[in-house]
Amino acid sequence: MERQNWYKLDNAGKLYPSIASTRRSTVFRLSAKLTKTINPEILQKALDQTIKRFPYYKVNLKRGLFWYYFEGVKSNPKVQPETYYPCMFLNFRKKGTFPFRVLYYNQYIHFEISHSIADGNSGLIFLKTLLIQYFNELDNIDCDNLQGGFNLLDDIDEEEYEDAFRRYCKRDIPTPKNLQSAKHFPFELMEKGRYLFITGISEVSDFKIITKQYNCSVTHLVTAVYFLAIQDYVNALDKYGKKNMQGRIVINLPVDLRQLFPSKTMKNFFVSLTPAIDLRLGEYELEELINYVKGYMQLEYNSKHISQFISKNVKNERMMMVRIIPLWLKNRIIPYLYNKYGEKGYTSSISNLGFIKLPEEINPYVEAIEFFPAPSEISKSKMCMNAYKDHIYISFGKTTQNTEIETCFFRRLRKMGINIKIESNYEQKGEN
Amino acid sequence: MPYCPKCGVEVDDIITECPLCKFPIPNVGREEIKESLQAKYPVANNIYLEHKQKIKSQIFFVIIVILISALVVLSVVEFVYPVKGTITSYLFIVLLSLFIYSFLVFGFLNRGLTILGMTLTTMVITFFLSKINDGNWFKTYALPLIIVVYINVVAFDYIYRHSKKKNRFGYLPAFSLLICSSLCLGIESIISLNIYGVIHLTWSLIVSVTCILVAYLLHIIINNLSDMSIERIKRKFHL
DSSP: OOOOOEEEOOTTGGGHHHHOOSSOOOEEEEEEEESSOOOHHHHHHHHHHHHHHOTTTSEEEEEOSSSEEEEEOSSOOOEEEOOBOTTOOOOTTSTTOOSEEEEEETTEEEEEEETTTOOHHHHHHHHHHHHHHHHHHHHOOOOSSOTTOOOTTSOOOGGGGSOHHHHTOOTTSOOOOOOOOOOOOOOOBOOTTOOEEEEEEEEHHHHHHHHHHHTOOHHHHHHHHHHHHHHHHHHTSOHHHHHHHOSEEEEEEEEESTTTSOOOOSSOOEEEEOOEEEGGGOOOOHHHHHHHHHHHHHHHSSHHHHHHHHHHHHHHHHOHHHHTSOHHHHHHHHHHHIIIIIGGGOSEEEEEEEEEOOOTTTGGGEEEEEEEOOOOSSSOEEEEEEEETTEEEEEEEESBSOOHHHHHHHHHHHHTTOOOEEEEOOOOTTOO | OOBOTTTOOEEOTTOOBOTTTOOBOOOOSOHHHHHHOOOSSOOOBOHHHHHHHHHHHHHHHHHHHHHHHHHHHHHHHHHHSOOSSSHHHHHHHHHHHHHHHHHHHTTSSOHHHHHHHHHHHHHHHHHHHHHHTTOOHIIIIIHHHHHHHHHHHHHHHHHHHHSOSTTGGGGHHHHHHHHHHHHHHHHHHHHHHHHHSSOOOSHHHHHHHHHHHHHHHHHHHHHHSOHHHHHHHHHHHOO
């Protein structure tokens, strides 16, 4: 039987093509820094091989009457030199545009992919497979344990392009309440088309000392410090600014569901948890915040509670009233609803890809792996983090030039004894 | 490795100011390292600006095709079926001016040249229009009015660009009112000079005083608004 040549968008992915814009590209980035300068021809060969194993990514977005869908294409994606700002708008509604791009610059390979087709974890599997294939083409390196990457000779499992939200949706359980609105950073947006990164790189061992002291995980610690950094920023504002920022500060924490609900899906499969503090209630201390985040995660991150979010999302999508609205009308309504009920509900977000491992054979040739968030108009500064080898990479993606939050955050970490190296794509004085 | 004395964070050898607080990083013994280090990010282009320019060129092309087609039709009408009267002359001038205005509006020249180009185009058009209907209103009304408008627009542009960068969007209504008051004074001066032979100001004085007062009020309000409120206004009213 001929393999399916078109794919429905998954429950979370359905939202993104409608809300994608120049400022909110919905494109996130995974980067690998190699020890040597990238060879574009070899990278293209590796991509040509890799994409065969991911036919559900070798697609173009098409308009249906009621929903978008992805249609398989014969042409292969091309690697491109990096020339634009990161995570830029992918006009993948245009014919012939893939929902991802592979870029190279000096020692870096960047994989930028739209959230409409994949989440961070599935994107990471693609990048790992691409790297394995790149080194295979470059130096004939064969890897035994692929550490999550795909073997190009393996058959494609139907589960890889399933909508896992549908599989795990329970129809008869109560759904959680809608998010209340949160405070947002009052920073001025940069001109359209610009997007800035600030990455803090530190030793895993430095973090371990602190997490051991507070008996918590790195995510708990970083979330707590982020809350404190926002509090520090608000405290330093004048009385008008303070008045405007006093209120609920909510962090959006997307969690991978593959650990709670086994699935091999290469599409989106995450929900967002939303720990929150209210600055009107008084000053928060680090220990208090760590305990709060720990307690919150224990209460919320379990299959029963997460099932409620899955059911809510799927029920919303499956409502007959929603389904019969024509796509052109959906494209006008969804951005409004997303602004009102989606991004309004949180101040910033932290996505953690955890500890990333590569096959031992290629490990020495890959210096760093980093993860960057998609730009957003309302949540002007968002954070992504991951660990690779001995380092933790904490990256902020910003649609504003203001750096007060990041300054407060990294200064807090420095005061705790964590050494940090900052990298950024900020234009230095004298640069064009 | 160099570090920021204010934030305590380390930075790459090629970095000259702290990416967090913008504090200058001391430049000690870095010249040799600079050449061996490969940059992490390229000097990035703005994809949006390129995309915008492409769309602008496409729209301009379509307008030009329409205008040229209209000119061809008009020429055929003029030479094959000569119509008495001045209607085709008017249409020729309008089409040619639309051609020049479209070129200027689509921002292919810098701002100063665009404003100057528009002024000169308007002068030429009004000159020919006055010639067609044998009037002398070009010298008495059109030319002085165009000069007054040009001076006001250039002044507005200069003030807007050189005003305080922060919140300059908020000053826009106040600037507009000031320009409006100056424009009214100019218009009434020209009219009264032509009718009475002397400058006699009445209604424009009332408009000017009101505009100046409202502009001053706006200035005070804007100065006392928090960044958050200005951001909210910008969000609600952005064009």
